[in-house]
Each structure stands twice: as C-alpha cells, then as structure tokens.
Amino acid sequence: MTTAIFRTTSHTHHDEPRHVEQAARLIAVEQALAASGLLAQAQVAVAAPARERDIRAVHSTRVVETLQYISLEGEAWLDSDTYVMLGSWEAAQQGAGAAIEAVDALVSGRAANAFALTRPPGHHATPNRSMGFCLLNNIAIAARYATDVLGLERVAIVDYDVHHGNGTQDTFYADGRVLFCSSHGAPLYPGSGQADETGTGAGTGTTLNVPLSYGVGDSGYSQAYRELIVPALHRFQPELLLVSAGFDGHWDDPIGPHALSVTGYAGLTQLLKDAAAELCGGRIALVLEGGYSMRALPASANAVLGVLLGLPQPDPLGGAAGGEPDIAPLVGGIKRLHPLLQSC
Numbered sequence: 001m002t003t004a005i006f007r008t009t010s011h012t013h014h015d016e017p018r019h020v021e022q023a024a025r026l027i028a029v030e031q032a033l034a035a036s037g038l039l040a041q042a043q044v045a046v047a048a049p050a051r052e053r054d055i056r057a058v059h060s061t062r063v064v065e066t067l068q069y070i071s072l073e074g075e076a077w078l079d080s081d082t083y084v085m086l087g088s089w090e091a092a093q094q095g096a097g098a099a100i101e102a103v104d105a106l107v108s109g110r111a112a113n114a115f116a117l118t119r120p121p122g123h124h125a126t127p128n129r130s131m132g133f134c135l136l137n138n139i140a141i142a143a144r145y146a147t148d149v150l151g152l153e154r155v156a157i158v159d160y161d162v163h164h165g166n167g168t169q170d171t172f173y174a175d176g177r178v179l180f181c182s183s184h185g186a187p188l189y190p191g192s193g194q195a196d197e198t199g200t201g202a203g204t205g206t207t208l209n210v211p212l213s214y215g216v217g218d219s220g221y222s223q224a225y226r227e228l229i230v231p232a233l234h235r236f237q238p239e240l241l242l243v244s245a246g247f248d249g250h251w252d253d254p255i256g257p258h259a260l261s262v263t264g265y266a267g268l269t270q271l272l273k274d275a276a277a278e279l280c281g282g283r284i285a286l287v288l289e290g291g292y293s294m295r296a297l298p299a300s301a302n303a304v305l306g307v308l309l310g311l312p313q314p315d316p317l318g319g320a321a322g323g324e325p326d327i328a329p330l331v332g333g334i335k336r337l338h339p340l341l342q343s344c
C-alpha cells in the first residue's frame with residue numbers, strides 16, 4: 001500500500017528569515033526526503049487550499065478575516081513571535097488543505113498512511129486566536145473535517161511536538177469524538193497542558209496531557225507512550241490517528257529543552273503506526289508542526305517517513321549525551337488520575 005505525501009508550495013510566501021520559523025525549514029525537509037530516496041517511494045501530490053467553510057468549522061470569523069486582511073495589505077505581527085505577511089493566508093490555507101487531503105486519502109483507502117508537509121505549524125492556533133508561529137490549526141481543521149464532513153465518530157490526535165498543542169486542546173476540549181494526547185516540555189510555552197486538564201462535558205476524559213521535565217529523551221518518551229498514550233488509544237478505539245509531528249524535542253533543537261534523538265522520534269512513530277495497525281486499519285497521518293534545528297528537523301522528518309514506508313533510516317546525529325530524569329512518578333500519577341487510564 002501507498003504512503004501519500006501532501007506538499008505545500010505557497011509556504012515560501014510566508015517567510016521571515018530572521019525568525020526560526022522560516023521557509024528554509026521545509027525546503028530542507030524536502031531536500032532530505034529527496035536525497036534519501038524516500039520521496040521517490042511515496043505518492044506525492046501538491047495540496048489544494050482548504051475550503052473556507054472547513055477552516056471556519058474550527059476558527060472564528062475574527063481569525064479568518066484578520067489573516068485575509070493582513071495578507072492583502074502587507075505585514076504585521078499578531079504577537080511577539082507570530083508574523084503575517086503578503087501571501088500568509090494562501091500559505092496557511094494550503095497547509096490546512098494538505099492535512100485535509102491526508103485525511104481524505106486515508107478514509108477513502110487511496111493511501112495506507114500519509115505525511116502532510118505543512119508550514120507554518122498549526123497546533124497553537126486556537127479557535128479564536130493565531131499565536132505561537134501558528135496561523136490556522138491544520139490538524140484540528142483536518143480532524144473536524146473527518147468528524148463533520150466524513151462522519152467519523154472517533155478520531156485521535158497525538159502531539160509529540162515539544163510544546164503543548166493548546167489550540168488543538170481548546171478546539172476539542174468538550175468534543176468527545178476527538179481524543180487529544182500531548183507530550184510536551186513543562187514549564188514551557190504556552191504554559192498549558194497540565195496533567196489535570198482532561199476534558200470537560202462530552203469531552204471528559206478525551207484530553208491526555210503528559211508534561212515532561214527538562215532533559216527527558218528517548219527513554220522517558222518511550223515510557224510515556226508505552227504506558228500512557230498507547231493504552232489511551234486502545235481505550236478510545238479511534239477510526240483514524242493523526243499526529244502533530246513536531247521535531248523540536250530533539251536534543252539539537254535551539255528552542256526545545258528535551259533530548260530526543262532521530263532514532264527516538266522514529267521509535268515513537270513506530271509505536272503509533274503499530275497502534276494504528278491494531279486499532280484503525282493502519283490509518284495514520286503525520287502533520288508537520290515545529291522543529292528548528294536545521295540538522296535535526298530534516299533528519300527526523302526523513303526517519304519518520306521511513307517508518308511510514310517501512311524503510312528504516314540512519315540517525316546521522318546520534319543520541320544525546322548524559323542521563324535522563326526519572327518519569328516513573330509522573331507516569332504513575334497520570335495513571336491514577338486520568339479517567340481513560342484508571343484500572344489499566
């Protein structure tokens with residue numbers, strides 16, 4: 001079966017070279033995928049822009065019209081780290097479109113799994129606010145499309161970007177059809193994602209946060225995924241698994257405090273691919289989020305594409321030096337408090 005890749009081309013119009021979130025990131029990823037030969041093994045398509053009604057199913061009129069207006073008029077900063085310029089709306093719209101097309105490809109059976117190569121990233125964008133480098137929440141728009149347009153009853157999102165996916169959490173906090181699981185550094189931007197944030201109303205128990213202290217790497221992440229996130233997926237029984245694939249948890253990342261390696265990221269992705277094979281016919285789509293090391297980002301993206309294709313890739317950077325903090329007390333605490341994990 002096929003691995004589908006959905007590319008975005010208009011992202012180059014959203015580019016501030018003095019900012020860590022710049023077009024060179026995704027250009028480097030695509031060069032790495034081509035150089036390794038993996039791109040040639042996949043079915044590659046350029047994504048169409050998302051329909052405005054699919055974007056508005058997540059985002060308020062204020063978010064949509066602010067981006068559209070600034071993209072026509074010139075340039076502005078929405079907060080101290082989120083820029084918008086001529087062409088940003090088209091870039092954001094195509095990023096959301098890539099995530100939607102990945103969902104479509106899996107649900108229709110045209111692809112076994114998929115990788116949406118998107119930027120700017122999306123997971124900090126809330127229904128009412130673009131923030132944290134993110135304009136539109138690509139993965140949230142795709143998950144809502146899966147439930148509201150395609151009629152799926154249970155979609156899971158796992159977020160292994162080093163930052164908490166606050167926008168995704170906010171979108172689905174009271175929506176029991178979407179399980180949101182996030183591992184992230186704490187304390188770290190944006191400050192949300194405590195273990196006791198577990199959902200509300202119909203969404204009670206469908207948010208799972210694993211806030212990890214600084215220095216956690218391959219061993220701690222593996223433990224968190226094996227003991228918390230994979231069991232939660234088994235409890236929830238999703239029909240589709242989406243992954244916010246951010247690579248700023250790598251030890252070489254200039255803004256992330258964690259110590260994952262390329263091999264570690266491949267291992268987490270393999271755990272999720274295996275879970276998807278058991279639970280939902282293998283339907284797993286990765287959506288690119290953060291990652292700001294120009295060495296670790298392309299190598300990690302290449303390694304996780306290798307997992308999707310079943311073609312293991314080398315780790316050119318190796319593992320982090322030094323030991324890791326023990327996360328067993330955190331894991332034990334979350335098992336005791338989380339509604340989805342009790343009696344696991």
Ligand SMILES: [Zn+2]
Binds near residue numbers: 162163246289290
């Ligand atoms: Zn991040």
